[in-house]
Amino acid sequence: xxxxxxxxxxxxxxxxxxxxxxxxxxxxxxxxxxxxxxxxxxxxxxxxxxxxxxxxxxxxxxxxxxxxxxxxxxxxxxxxxxxxxxxxxxxxxxxxxxxxxxxxxxx
Numbered sequence: 001x002x003x004x005x006x007x008x009x010x011x012x013x014x015x016x017x018x019x020x021x022x023x024x025x026x027x028x029x030x031x032x033x034x035x036x037x038x039x040x041x042x043x044x045x046x047x048x049x050x051x052x053x054x055x056x057x058x059x060x061x062x063x064x065x066x067x068x069x070x071x072x073x074x075x076x077x078x079x080x081x082x083x084x085x086x087x088x089x090x091x092x093x094x095x096x097x098x099x100x101x102x103x104x105x106x107x
Contacts, residue, residue: 017058024047024050030043044085
């Protein structure tokens with residue numbers, strides 16, 4: 001009982017889409033529950049990577065290559081957003097340390 005390649009491709013692509021959605025749900029849980037801001041940034045970056053993978057898998061499933069263009073554009077925007085958020089957290093951490101040092105010097 002050998003399935004043709006189209007049927008096998010449809011089954012595998014559906015399985016990949018389901019696994020990616022489950023992974024996104026777990027990453028979203030980490031985003032909401034993350035104990036520190038760094039955990040939330042990593043979870044947000046993971047969600048953006050999973051969205052790009054979902055778009056690529058959906059492009060294979062649907063047989064439409066226009067989703068790949070959307071995935072590339074989304075990946076570029078998500079990368080810039082992650083870098084901006086990381087720089088913001090780095091600067092806010094430095095500002096908090098500077099305030100703590102100033103309070104320690106005053107005592």
